[in-house]
Amino acid sequence: MDSHALLTVGILSAIGFCSCKNELLLNGPLDGAVGGSVEFTLINPPSPPPNLITWRFTGYTENIIVNSFSGGNETHVDYVGRISVNKTTASLKLRGLTHNDTGRYSVSFLISGVGYQGGTSLTVFDKISNVKAEANQHELVEFNSSVILTCSASGSYPSFRWFNRSADVTGSDNRTLTVVNVTRYDTGPFQCEASNAINVEMSSEVNLTIAYGPDSAVVTVKPPDSFYSSGSDITLSCSSESKPAAQFQWALNGTLLGREGPELRLENVQASQSGAYSCRAYNSKTHRSETSSPSTITVLERISGAAITSTGGVWIECKSSVILTCDAQGSIITREWRKDGNPLHGVNIDELNRTVSISPLKKEDKGYYTCQVSNPVSSETASKGLIVNYGPEKVNIMGEGAIEIGSPVHLTCTAESVPESNYTWAFNGTETSVTGASYIKEPSEYEDSGTYTCTALNSITKHKDDAVFELSVKGNTF
Structure with a gap:
């Protein structure tokens, strides 16, 4: 039993009762702020009101704070003007708190000659203020850099928590927060929360600049198409996820073109410019680069001058043969032969569909032969009449x-x-x-x-x- 309890027992014994049978329950332990006030109240207030109420303090010193009785109060000089006693409930209100008020508070009183006692404690804090969050550096490189954030605050017994974009990132009491190998999602804003039993305060925001990328370099082609006609205008755009913005270089079939910038314009494009275009994105802060997947541009010359030529000029049934040849200028992808408007069958056509060979000629081979020369951007049809003499x-x-x-x-x-x-x-x-x-x-x-x-x-x-x-x-x- 502590000295305060012994003192109380001694006093109560002198008036003829045992304290252990008459224990009072008080609120607390209590926390208070410097300059603030607290009220000590009984959970089981006396009934009827006590004849004598005594409040004591044990801390940096031991004092009888007040003796309160029906005729008035006897108040210690250190508490004059700072306390109020409720004679009905035996509660004590203490104002103008200082750090010296931290300690143990006990109450005892008599009711019809029976003694009662109880106690609680008070801790006086300075309020949290001047909360500051600082980073040891503000410009970082993703995956390469680490940052230490430090929180400081004025006030008694501060506890710290860190938040990134309002989300708790620590969940524990840490004055410093270390982020190792930062990512692009660690830009913040970071804030530090400082708290004690009295109040909570937040720091101002700390934002980080994190260089990252380039990632996901992509080439976009406008207008989008599989094939382009010679003379067309084509715009290729390169984009990537990068901070700061990436610098771009362009390559054709893996060879740099000496063209820079996010756009590559191909004006009046020709078939010789066909190939696989790619862009290389470079970040001057991270010193990293990435090359896009190639985008294939196929430029086709338009079909023109389609014609069918033939061997011989006079054809006689069973004595003559003929070779019809279909040619044109431009990028030829397909040739389609027809006779009198119908698909051509029963004759020898080479694997390129360029020549038709008929030997020997029959009278049924006479007719109107056409050859449609095509590519995805143009087509042209040539015709030839074949007369078989018989x-x-x-x-x-x-x-x-x-x-x-x-x-x-x-x-x-x-x-x-x-x-x-x-x-x-x-x-x-x-x-x-x-x-x-x-x-x-x-x-x-x-x-x-x-x-x-x-x-x-x-x-x-x-x-x-x-x-x-x-x-x-x-x-x-x-």
Whole structure:
């Protein structure tokens, strides 16, 4: 038992009761601020009001603060004007606190000759003020630099907590905060919170400048496309995550172009400028660099001057062959052949679709051939007519086999032939002067009866063929 308790027991014993049976419960322990006030109250206040109330202090000295009784108060000189006693509840209010008021406070009183006692404690603090947060450096490099932040404050027994963007980063009592190998997310603002049992104060904000990157270098192409026509204007832009902003250099197929800046403009671009473009981002603070993935630019010359050329000039069925060749100026990606508007089949086409070979030619190969030359930015169609000379075939004479005398003789000769056949006529084996597809004689005579022969001759193929027709001229029947 402490000296204060012994003193109390001695006093109470003198008036004839045991303190251990009459313990009072007080609020506390209490904390107070210099210049402030506190009130010591009983959790189990007396009833009825006590006849005598005594408050004592044990600290840097021992004093009876006050004896309060029905006729008045006896107050120690150090507490005059600083205390108030509630005679009903036995509570004590102490004002104008100083550090010397830190200590043990006890109360005792009599009620109908029965003694009671209890105690609590008070600690007097200076309020927290002048909270400052400082960093040992403010400009740092991501992953390379570390920073020490230090917090200071005026006041009694300060505890410290650190916050980054209002988030608690320590959760413990640390006057200093060390961030090792800072990242770009450690810029702050950092604040220090200083607190004691009396109050809490925050420091002003500390912001850090952290250089980082470049990261994620990316090339953007406008307009975005897979292929570009020669003469187009193209803009390439390079971006990266970097602080400070990165410096950029441009390369084509891995070779530096001597062009710098976040944009590369290709004006009136030509096929020779096709290739893989990349940018190199460099940060002068971090001394780091990053190269973007390549962006492929494919420039195609527009198709022009499409034409089909052929071998030979006069084609004869079964004797001739032909090679059709499709060419054009520009960047040729595809060629598509058609005949009379339909896809071309049944002929020999080379693997580049450049030539069509037909050997030997047949009459069915005649027609209108087209070749569409294309690339993703342009196309052009060339055409060529192919004439296959053949015949004559299927020579035939049409007319009436028996006619009345005096009626006209009218025979027509036909043949399948390209070009059209030339026709000659013979009668009973003797050549006549008649040429052309028609044989006409009027009026007919008996002597016109006989055998007529039509000979068809193709002037290109030099082939000829003939047909025979029997005609009978009859007299009138009366």
